[in-house]
Amino acid sequence: MATAKDPFQFQEFEEAGNLLEANRDATTISIEDDDVEPERQKRAAGLNPSGDDDEDTLPYDDKSELLSGQQKNAPFWTFEYYQKFFDVETRHVKERILGSVLPWPGKNFVQVHLRRNPDLYGPFWICTTLVFAIAISGNISNFLMHLGKPNYKYTPEFQKVTIAATAIFTYAWLVPLALWGFLLWRNNKIMNLVSYSFMEIICVYGYSLSIYIPAVVLWILPFEWLRWCTIVVALCLSGSVLVMTLWPAVKEDHPKVIVAVLSAVVLFNVLLAVGCKAYFFSRPEPALPIDITTAAVVIKTSSLT
Amino acid sequence: MAAADDASRPFAGLSDVSISGDISVEGDISVPVGSSRRDDEYSTLDEPVKETILRDLRAVGNKFIHVLYPKRSSALLRDWDLWGPLLLCVTLALLLQGGAADSDDQGGPQFAEVFVIIWFGSIIITLNSKLLGGTISFFQSLCVLGYCIMPLTVAMAVCRIVLIGGSGTVSFAVRLVVVTASFGWSTFASTAFLGDSQPANRKALVVYPVFLFYFVIGWMILTFSPSQ
Known part of the structure; x- marks a missing residue:
């Protein structure tokens, strides 16, 4: 009885290990994707990858990612769901209006001004x-x-x-x-x-x-x-x-x-x-x-x- | 034998934990007989209707005075009511009606349009302020926005009186001054009440819709011309 059980248990353990490994792989892949995609998007948008630009955008990206992670949970019939679309400050709105009035070649409005936080x-x-x-x-x-x-x-x-x-x-x-x-x-x-x-x-x-x-x-x-x-x-x-x-x-x-x-x-x-x-x-x-x-x-x- | 005894009294252990006899539970439950008579003095059930109405009117009048002196900001927020806004809104809409509803060339705003603009406008401004993270409650904000229409209603009455005299350039200039002043007053009063409910970096986002709201009402008043 016990000997018959042993290989079964061992197999299960191996499976779990495989699953864990697969999960680990998946998470690493997804993180890599997240890191890679903004870069690709910036290049695709024709942004010149100068140091200034990157330094300027990265903290915002992090912040907006954190915020969106926090607010993703609210379902659409709640008030909180709509609050995330009004999560702007006066200077953001001013900056966005200026950005839309004075478009600059090579500056994509969504990636430069919205930064994943559309209002x-x-x-x-x-x-x-x-x-x-x-x-x-x-x-x-x-x-x-x-x-x-x-x-x-x-x-x-x-x-x-x-x-x-x-x-x-x-x-x-x-x-x-x-x-x-x-x-x-x-x-x-x-x-x-x-x-x-x-x-x-x-x-x-x-x-x-x-x-x-x-x-x-x-x-x-x-x-x-x-x-x-x-x-x-x-x-x-x-x-x-x-x-x-x-x-x-x-x-x-x-x-x-x-x-x-x-x-x-x-x-x-x-x-x-x-x-x-x-x-x-x-x-x-x-x-x-x-x-x-x-x-x-x-x-x-x-x-x- | 002992186990069977225990089983027959399953809560035997609990009885040992019970409050020992020497702690006496004291206290008295008294039905307050005198207080019912005291309540009668404040009850509104058997007071004359005139007093009830007068008391409410006095509260509304007090709030009008607060709008005139917008510095004392908390009184308008503490207990809201929508009687004053309803009164002001209906008065304004009736005055804008023009008196000749059946004329063909009446292009001005109709009663329903004014009513809808005022109520939906204030509801949208309130929702906007709540969505931006304001700490004021929904009906308090509606109450403040409604009461702050008062200078514009007064300006409308003045405009009607001026228009009786004629509709020349002088009359237009007088109306322009009156409407501009009351528009500024309305905006100033409402921002004095509503401005504190927002964080400083979002104040302009809340004040701008209020400005637009009173500006549109002011425009309706200024362009009003009675049909003969």
């Missing part, structure tokens, strides 16, 4: 500010356009707030969602070295809208050339932030796919900017406003009857 504070309040900035400056420009005319009575157009909110929040949430889904699908087909989480894409999109806030305020002035100039500048800045951030995530892909993704990203950006300008800041033409109001009255009466 929702910036995207949400930038979108909200942009909504009210568009609505208010659209109202003011409409007022300035009709200022000198007799028989003009200013009426506030509050529905602009609603429409601007719908347009901007749709853009800032649905486009990142679609992009994230697409990148996930492509990642299954082709191993990309860099993959972004949904929050990181949302964060990049939200911060890339911040340049539009000063642009929209400038649109108050009734000069068409000034508006087009600011549109072009704002488009270049926010588009370059988006393209430079997304570039490492798609660059291993087919050229056709790269062109399609990046042009879709830029196209949606152009659509938002030009659409907002065309809808909220109408061209100063003398005859048009009367036509529009009469048409609106006709439509309203016809819809009522």
Whole structure:
């Protein structure tokens, strides 16, 4: 009985040892991966591996890794789960806004500024500010356009707030969602070295809208050339932030796919900017406003009857 | 035999550990007869309705005074109520209504829009402050944000009176000054109450939404023009 048991026990022990060894291997491999991947990502992002940069980023990486390790446990229906998306300080937000307004070639927004700690504070309040900035400056420009005319009575157009909110929040949430889904699908087909989480894409999109806030305020002035100039500048800045951030995530892909993704990203950006300008800041033409109001009255009466 | 004896009395050991007889347990349980009469003095059950309402109104009025002098910061936070914010919000929304709801060219904010902006705005600001790690409770923050609309409601009333006189450049200038002053007052008062609940390196992140909130309300008041 005892002799029959002995080899069995010995085998079990060996198995356990094997398991332990395998586990040890696995942990070492995963640690090595974690160490190696940021390096690869930095290289992939086109960061020059200078000593200054590394010294600057490493403590942050450690800190953010520790923090994310702590906060991973909270399930999504608890308040603590959402608190980790608001774990920013004033200087972080300032730095991120500046980074999105002044993109620098070779500086990837996600890796330089977010450092694995994407926040929702910036995207949400930038979108909200942009909504009210568009609505208010659209109202003011409409007022300035009709200022000198007799028989003009200013009426506030509050529905602009609603429409601007719908347009901007749709853009800032649905486009990142679609992009994230697409990148996930492509990642299954082709191993990309860099993959972004949904929050990181949302964060990049939200911060890339911040340049539009000063642009929209400038649109108050009734000069068409000034508006087009600011549109072009704002488009270049926010588009370059988006393209430079997304570039490492798609660059291993087919050229056709790269062109399609990046042009879709830029196209949606152009659509938002030009659409907002065309809808909220109408061209100063003398005859048009009367036509529009009469048409609106006709439509309203016809819809009522 | 001894084992059987032990088995028949399983808790024999416990009886030895029990409190020895010489410790007397003392104490008295008395039903407080006199206190029920004392409670009656503070009971709100049989006081006149007028007194109840007046007491609540007095509490609301006290908080209005605290908003006017924002230095005494703890009193508004200690016991919150939402009566004052409701009163101010409804007053503001009614004053913004314009009096002619059936006119076609009424593009200003409707009652429901003002109501939703004020309540959802303060709820979102409160959630934002809680998510950033603020130490203030949810309803305290709502109460403070609601009470601090008061300068803007007063400015709205002033604007209505000014608009009766006419809507020229002078009237606009007067309204601009009044609304700007009350906007600054609202923002200052609410940050005096809410600012201490945050760590210093996040104060600006909490103050900015409050600023935006009162700015939008101020804009609605400034651009209000009654339809004839």
